[in-house]
Amino acid sequence: MSNSADAARKIAEPNAQQAVRRVLDTVKAEKRTSLTAPEGKVVCDAYGIPVPKEGLAKSAADASKIASSMGFPVVMKIVSPDILHKTEAGGVVVGVKTAAEAEKAYETILANAKKYKADAKIEGIQVQQMLAGGTEVIVGSITDGSFGKLVAFGLGGVLVEVLKDITFRLAPATKEDALSMLDGIQAHDMLKGVRGGDPVSREALADVIVKVSQLVSDFPEIIELDLNPVFATKKDAIAADVRIVVDFDYKPRPAPRPTEEIVAAMNRIMQPKAVAVIGASAEDGKIGNSVMKNLINGGYKGEIYPIHPKAADILGYKAYKSVKDVPGVIDTAVFAIPAKFVAGALAECGEKKIPGAVLIPSGFAEAGAPELQAEIVEVGKKYNIRLMGPNIYGFYYTWSNLCATFCTAYDVKGHAALSSQSGGIGMAIIGFSRSAKMGVSAIVGLGNKSDIDEDDLLAFFEQDPNTNLIAQHCEDLKDGRAFAEAAKRVSKKKPVVVLKAGRTSAGAKAASSHTGALAGNDKIYEDVFKQSGVIRARSLRQLLEFARGVPVLPTPKGENVLIITGAGGSGVLLSDSCVDNGLSLMSMPPDLDAAFRKFIPPFGAAGNPVDITGGEPPITYINTVKLGLSDERIHSLILGYWHTIVTPPMVFARNMVEVKKEMEAKGFVKPIVASLAGDVEVEEAAEYLYQNGIPAYAYSTELPVEVLGAKYKWARGAGLL
């Protein structure tokens, strides 16, 4: 938590919290679901959220003094229990601009009131700061089923409503979060002052956001809050109207398990010393047969215990009637039996104290049998067994040679850990990985996510020495807040890439027909992912390419990207891609420009891109890339290769790999990606480059830049840039 959030908390403790509690107690006692305006003001005052100043004047002199102290203009209103229709009674004067006017307005209102109702009991005249000018913005809070308390920010006005230009963060938000919200709306330039207007005070606005986010976090029963509008000026941000909705039955999600507890169980499940296969089978084509074969043929070195009601032996392994009959400890039980038998077998696993069950069977919530799923969840809770699935392909953990799945085996060891909610996507991960020769540490199916979830995997992979990137496909997040908190922590160490399916309303509809999960508002996912340092993949292919490419690249030391290209045309497209992917094309210092020009033909173009032109021999690529790697002002390189007879694809590729190694030996380690334009030989060259640490793509000027862009997104989120 930042200092600013600390400060808000300080303000809010303990008297402030008591003040809010008193208001809420009254609302609750009166069985209301919302606060009155004065109650709203009390709450805002307690948390230091600025609202218009006001005071009760008992005399004209008093009115003048109060008004002067709060600044003009003010609005003045009769306060009388006997006068309900203030305006009708002539009891309101707006736009009072001077002390003299305030005195005069006091007398006028009083006279009008007496004329209106001679015997009215008059308590005084309220003097209130009149807000106008500045930029109208909205600060609010909503309560989301998955993410819990969220704070929202947007501009006021109907056009913004039409454009849905609003941004969210998890509450409580830090000051940094709040400031990022001001930059996170499309129309952020409005806050900077346009057409000669003043910029708003970013400090003041951020302060309101932080305080609102703290308030709703302290009082979860506040399920909706709207400050609309807030008038933001160069010196302050004042909420003109406060609307607070409460639900005293609202229960926040229970806190997730402690990370150590998650990790302890997941370590045993993912790297088991012994695996039981419940429903193991000797019969080809059965799921329990495929699982056995994958375990055996995959080279798993631990114990394998087939569980079968009758067989004595399956595929050469001694079989048991129940896990309870197995003599040794079991870490992981893989289920390959029909849904209706799962609960019973799971209870036996519980008695055997097995920490985890991999539930391959379908036929639960996804197939209209939520009661079956509820039953296994209960058993899991009772015995503290973690459940993976049901309705999954299982999982792979390559560093233990473990294929706990009925799908194709996969054994290329590497450092990317992937997971998918859907089995189909899991198969796409396998296929892509094999095709691209992508090494993985693990591939995990999450299916119905009755228990083990994306955040459990994050906790495991965070401390797994074999994993250096985590890529997840999901259709929903059952506990978005737990995910976000885990992701925020983990992404500081290892890139977390997420493909959130059901982005669009059509996609979300398909998602809900598929898993019964209600897909959340996509804009919330977008913002929370960003807040949590998650790299969002826009497509399945992008998820896979990021998983493959991001770990290959070293972390850049700065934002300056340089394009060196043999094809001017590629240079233009690569530049477009840099902008699309949030990369900064370095502006070329004159001395460096001169240095590059020494290596390239006179009709080439230095600047950025460095256009070495198409007909150049390998030495021109070598010289310019060496310069690009050695100059400390350049932090990353994008290469554009153009296939020519003078520098054939593999000559280019080998030279680049050599240059990279040579410069690395001298301490110059920078991300390099490459786009290859040419005849089919460039495919082999791209493959060679990729296998040697330079993500390279044939016939594409976008993919290499997307991969570099993802690396930068991660590095920025992790605070490394």
Added chain:
Amino acid sequence: MSNSADAARKIAEPNAQQAVRRVLDTVKAEKRTSLTAPEGKVVCDAYGIPVPKEGLAKSAADASKIASSMGFPVVMKIVSPDILHKTEAGGVVVGVKTAAEAEKAYETILANAKKYKADAKIEGIQVQQMLAGGTEVIVGSITDGSFGKLVAFGLGGVLVEVLKDITFRLAPATKEDALSMLDGIQAHDMLKGVRGGDPVSREALADVIVKVSQLVSDFPEIIELDLNPVFATKKDAIAADVRIVVDFDYKPRPAPRPTEEIVAAMNRIMQPKAVAVIGASAEDGKIGNSVMKNLINGGYKGEIYPIHPKAADILGYKAYKSVKDVPGVIDTAVFAIPAKFVAGALAECGEKKIPGAVLIPSGFAEAGAPELQAEIVEVGKKYNIRLMGPNIYGFYYTWSNLCATFCTAYDVKGHAALSSQSGGIGMAIIGFSRSAKMGVSAIVGLGNKSDIDEDDLLAFFEQDPNTNLIAQHCEDLKDGRAFAEAAKRVSKKKPVVVLKAGRTSAGAKAASSHTGALAGNDKIYEDVFKQSGVIRARSLRQLLEFARGVPVLPTPKGENVLIITGAGGSGVLLSDSCVDNGLSLMSMPPDLDAAFRKFIPPFGAAGNPVDITGGEPPITYINTVKLGLSDERIHSLILGYWHTIVTPPMVFARNMVEVKKEMEAKGFVKPIVASLAGDVEVEEAAEYLYQNGIPAYAYSTELPVEVLGAKYKWARGAGLL
């Protein structure tokens, strides 16, 4: 031109045009560059562009009558050559709301004026319609170097400025164009009436846009025009302020060549009976050698004439000192000599009446020698030789077995015609085509575009029976208007796909360093492409995939798209992609839903996507796809395949191709695309599907939908949907 544009033209002829001409003559005579407000009003009146009504009252009764006739409120102003500061003189009354008030205001103004200056000569009191309420919008026109006259539309106000929410069309715009502009801004919902407000009159607004576009087309010297704001209400759209800037030196681009003339020349150049190679060489590694070998080995059946100062014979072909020495007719001269010799040899081609020169050499404008390029352009004009290049790889026309290039040969015949401004991108086209087994009709390098341009190619390919799709990479359009006009015509018959590089300002900067071309404002390209029916590719890979996939698909007969998937997870991602690509997921009628349910397991999901679930045998895919193809309410299918042992990839692929053929034989011809999730065998299956008319992609839920989306964009633009 639509009726509406016709109507505008009718209004504007001939008296209206004369009225505008008189105003412009005065402005010109007075050496001004802009019109006064009264002049602006005359121009608007002439073209029927509504401006506030006004009249001169000579009496109070008169004022009341005039005001009543135009509707309240009105503003009234003294008209006197002796009173310059009207407000100071008390000579202005705003917000006059009734006939009685108008009479009173007349007297008041008159009295004030007399008090202000007793001897002032008073001509009367101007009564002017006062505009307020409604939605403030902007209608304007700018003059672009490439596209000429453009009409612009956006909302008024600073927020819109900040968001740059404005849309353009070529002028003159039809009523349909104008209406599409109202939908073409991001905040288009504002025009529909929000928060209970009235919608604007679309007719009235479109009418203003059409008339403005006609005005600037009739008078090209009007280089800028702003109606800002226009008050748009449910009954009218009135321009409150008119600003017109003129440049009497402005020269519109000359009209492009007549299409027949372009086609006559291009047919000879692209399908020559005889080719001369200027700078032909017997020496390996020389460009003139590569060109000769490509012509000979490519199987070109026409005459080949090597031109060489000394050689008697090159690679077995009789050589000539000059094209002038060649006995027969020559259609195409391919240049492979240094830049400085090109002009001379070109003049000889002119004398020989060769219609086209393919200028491979670089060293012209792109290399800082614009004077050399200007020289060859002059020679080209003098002799009416069309110039391709300079600074290009040449071109391929596969149906004549013609490789008039020094690059790798390419001979896979097909129906996609591709062109690129950049040589590197040309090589990427070759490589991708070979790798994807994509047949092409032609690949053309345009390089510096000293003469032959994208629109010349459009005219040629439009009538080329071997071409059914045109895909172009460009960094700029020298004559955007000629391109747009050609594209608008051609895209009605054949899809036109364009990758415009230099989309972003960084890209545009790289483009200008590369070719000396100033990249245009990308939003203008975006809008004009849309107006012209051009499918815009967002990336190089997309350009290539569209070129490959779009011609494979039949034209859909309607907007209803259905997803049939074995993997629920793919279904969600495919749904997302449909939304991203502007496709409409059909909402499933109950009878069809019931029909699909008969084929799928009870826990599968009908609706759309139809989720047949993962474990199903081939017959489930077959039944559901047959139903999808035969029901007339469904217009396109997207298949999501999930690799299982029950239905292996090639089994799925063969079955789908069979079903497609069987249903086609019965007259059910619909676009089908497929996404394949599975192990590497799905790559072979995807290839098989693609070669048999079903664009299919492994490990991607985006690419197949993008290709289908492009087909739909084309069909809509061509008026086929």
